Amino acid sequence: MKTAIITGASAGMGQEFARHALTIFPEIECFWLIARREGRLEELAAKLEGKKVVCMALDLCDETSFDVLAEKLRDDKPEITLLINNAGCGYLGNVGETPLDWQTRMTKLNVTALTAVTSLCVPYMSRGARIVNVSSIASFCPNPRMTVYSSTKAYVSAFSRGIREELRDKGVTATAVCPGPMDTEFIHLGQIKGHSKTFDIMPYCDPSSVAEGTLLSARAGRAFYTPKAFYKFYRFVAKVTPQALMVKFAWT
């Protein structure tokens, strides 16, 4: 059964990805939705009319969740046509001055879980399948006050580029999306909204448009998608400017 697996499907971008996948990947017959809040996943499942939906209430910061996913994959042997590594978190604050748990949650979810979920899913993907990795404009340059977050997203972009090459002969593509700020739970949970002058002045992206643009880019097999001309320009500037200089202006 042609299956889409979406992590972080209980809120924000994850819900938008599921909604837009209905039209951009109409061949998908089954959705596996992953996040901790099962009720929210079931609410989304009810909206995916005509599709089989599996809701998996998993805490991806807990490595035992990888065993649960591995077992489900072994039992069902799905034909994964779309994997969206979307679950992520980001906290504002200097290393050593904010709770250790915030820093390690970002590395566990944004790096370890994304790596584990992809590793488990790749054997169930064949020619034409698509991987989407949700990175960020934070991946373009280290962002002081969000040092760990920006480092995890630099990993996501590098991982996406690397795995895309590894999977070339298999006919599977990986697309990394690098959105700017979006008004989702993310910026509230991460103590960002109202605490960062940078976030106050940066142009916001619309999660629905970002999800739609990302899936169209994935469908076309593109390596990267950066929404908004402003952030495309920022990406260019970050590429041509020495990082030692960029980082001086990239405080959050």
Ligand SMILES: NC(=O)c1ccc[n+]([C@@H]2O[C@H](COP(=O)([O-])OP(=O)(O)OC[C@H]3O[C@@H](n4cnc5c(N)ncnc54)[C@H](OP(=O)(O)O)[C@@H]3O)[C@@H](O)[C@H]2O)c1
């Ligand atoms: N919002 C922004 O400004 C922004 C900008 C650039 C990139 N991004 C990236 O976009 C992606 C989606 O973020 P969003 O803005 O849509 O944020 P969001 O609304 O906070 O959604 C995050 C999703 O991840 C899930 N999640 C969090 N911790 C989890 C865990 N331990 N195990 C399993 N699932 C977990 C959440 O579900 P549960 O709480 O139910 O587990 C939720 O579904 C993230 O990778 C983020 O880094 C966001």
